[in-house]
Amino acid sequence: MPLQPHQRTKLDNADDAVFYDYPRLVTHVDSGFIQQLTDVYREYLQPNSHVLDLMSSWVSHLPDELQLGKVVGHGLNAEELAKNPRLESFFVQNLNQDPKLTYPDQTFDAVLIAVSVQYLQYPEAIFSEICRVLKPDGVVITSFSNRMFYQKAIQAWREGTDDQHVQLVQSYIRSVEGLSDPIVISNQTPQSTLLSWMGLGGGDPFFAIIARRTSTATAG
Numbered sequence: 001m002p003l004q005p006h007q008r009t010k011l012d013n014a015d016d017a018v019f020y021d022y023p024r025l026v027t028h029v030d031s032g033f034i035q036q037l038t039d040v041y042r043e044y045l046q047p048n049s050h051v052l053d054l055m056s057s058w059v060s061h062l063p064d065e066l067q068l069g070k071v072v073g074h075g076l077n078a079e080e081l082a083k084n085p086r087l088e089s090f091f092v093q094n095l096n097q098d099p100k101l102t103y104p105d106q107t108f109d110a111v112l113i114a115v116s117v118q119y120l121q122y123p124e125a126i127f128s129e130i131c132r133v134l135k136p137d138g139v140v141i142t143s144f145s146n147r148m149f150y151q152k153a154i155q156a157w158r159e160g161t162d163d164q165h166v167q168l169v170q171s172y173i174r175s176v177e178g179l180s181d182p183i184v185i186s187n188q189t190p191q192s193t194l195l196s197w198m199g200l201g202g203g204d205p206f207f208a209i210i211a212r213r214t215s216t217a218t219a220g
């Protein structure tokens with residue numbers, strides 16, 4: 001178990017649906033971050049893939065030129081999701097109350113979680129479900145920066161450094177039999193970290209943790 005019970009707690013304990021009740025038509029990270037995320041998607045997503053964009057909103061950060069198969073969105077605000085031009089369909093589900101995905105085993109080629117993993121209280125259950133709905137060799141791409149809605153992030157995230165966030169997401173993935181050892185993509189160097197600490201940083205730090213469903217994985 002990567003997380004102890006107290007590490008799953010939030011400062012705002014109210015139902016997450018209340019917090020996301022009104023649409024936020026904003027971008028949650030800067031353009032440099034989004035460009036790097038789009039480049040990662042361009043590298044890892046194949047044309048015609050079926051994609052599940054978990055914890056999505058009105059933007060998906062997918063490359064415009066990439067022709068995809070079915071793109072399913074998920075989040076907590078239907079108004080935001082309805083404005084997302086890449087989604088063929090979407091569903092609203094509070095993953096902290098119900099981590100089960102309704103899709104059959106091996107439905108998707110790729111599952112994405114962009115700048116949202118910090119809000120998951122039971123990430124092991126979610127990544128287990130992600131593994132189940134991925135096709136063999138399908139990819140899960142989890143990206144994050146250092147921004148968050150502080151009161152809605154879990155304690156382990158609120159009190160962690162960037163490096164600890166990377167280790168945390170890696171531990172979520174390693175907790176699931178059937179996901180490969182994750183790789184980490186980051187724009188952070190010792191120099192950029194130091195400049196950021198001095199308040200001279202150049203943009204949002206970028207982290208993507210990438211794993212695949214191994215072909216030998218058992219469902220569930």
Ligand SMILES: C[S@@+](CC[C@H](N)C(=O)[O-])C[C@H]1O[C@@H](n2cnc3c(N)ncnc32)[C@H](O)[C@@H]1O
Nearest residue numbers: 016028055056057075076094095096114116119
């Ligand atoms: C910072 S936004 C990121 C949205 C989008 N992925 C992006 O890159 O702009 C966080 C998203 O996480 C989703 N979210 C937060 N808590 C959630 C929960 N308990 N269950 C499901 N989704 C949740 C919200 O719908 C929200 O859109």
